[in-house]
Amino acid sequence: xxxxxxxxxxxxxxxxxxxxxxxxxxxxxxxxxxxxxxxxxxxxxxxxxxxxxxxxxxxxxxxxxxxxxxxxxxxxxxxxxxxxxxxxxxxxxxxxxxxxxxxxxxxxxxxxxxxxxxxxxxxxxxxxxxxxxxxxxxxxxxxxxxxxx
Ligand SMILES: [Cu+2]
Numbered sequence: 001x002x003x004x005x006x007x008x009x010x011x012x013x014x015x016x017x018x019x020x021x022x023x024x025x026x027x028x029x030x031x032x033x034x035x036x037x038x039x040x041x042x043x044x045x046x047x048x049x050x051x052x053x054x055x056x057x058x059x060x061x062x063x064x065x066x067x068x069x070x071x072x073x074x075x076x077x078x079x080x081x082x083x084x085x086x087x088x089x090x091x092x093x094x095x096x097x098x099x100x101x102x103x104x105x106x107x108x109x110x111x112x113x114x115x116x117x118x119x120x121x122x123x124x125x126x127x128x129x130x131x132x133x134x135x136x137x138x139x140x141x142x143x144x145x146x147x148x149x
Contacts, residue, residue, distance in 0.1 A: 029137035030058025031097070036143045038127050039107065043120035050075075050112040050129060050143060051105045056097040063134040064095040064103075069127050073116035080108050089113075094134070107148065121145045 036052035056062050067075040077092045087108070095110060097103045105111050112129070121127060125145045132138045 029133070029135060030056055030060075031062060031133060031137065031139065032057065033131075033139060033141055036129070036141050038114070038121065038143050038145045040121070040123050040145050040147050045120075046116060048072075048114045048117065048121065048145075049107065050114060050127075051107065052141075052143075053102050053104050054095070054097050054131075055102040056099060058135075059099050060135070061099050062097045064097065064131055065134050066132045067112050068130045068132075069114055071118045071127070072114045075129075076113045076115060077110075078113045079110050123147060 032055045034053040034055060036050065039049045039051065041048050050067075054064065064077065067077065069075055077095050078089050079092050080087055080089045082088075092110075095103055095105075103110060114127070114129075123145055126142045127145065128140060129143050130138055130140045
């Protein structure tokens with residue numbers, strides 16, 4: 001009897017796991033954002049960096065076209081690259097997220113730059129960041145200000 005009950009519990013648990021995995025994979029637009037964060041900067045910093053992983057679970061390549069955040073003059077899509085012996089940050093027209101792949105935004109690489117803050121952001125505060133993609137979808141994220149990981 002006990003064995004039967006534990007088998008039943010196991011079956012129910014498996015069903016639960018399958019349901020949850022399914023929910024992630026069948027996200028309406030196929031885009032999921034993981035671990036977004038704003039890098040804490042000195043209070044007089046003119047720009048702040050935003051980092052995250054953008055996962056594309058769909059069968060189509062997707063482009064991040066732009067980003068907005070209230071409290072900032074504008075946001076730009078940037079990429080930092082090592083060129084001619086120097087780290088150089090350049091503005092990008094879009095960020096490519098290939099089908100069934102992900103783009104990692106991190107310090108020294110792809111990032112979103114928030115320009116001209118109206119006020120300083122403190123550690124633990126949140127910034128609402130909107131991402132606009134070329135497949136017509138947009139996402140608004142609540143992004144926490146943190147020290148560098
Ligand atoms: Cu930048």
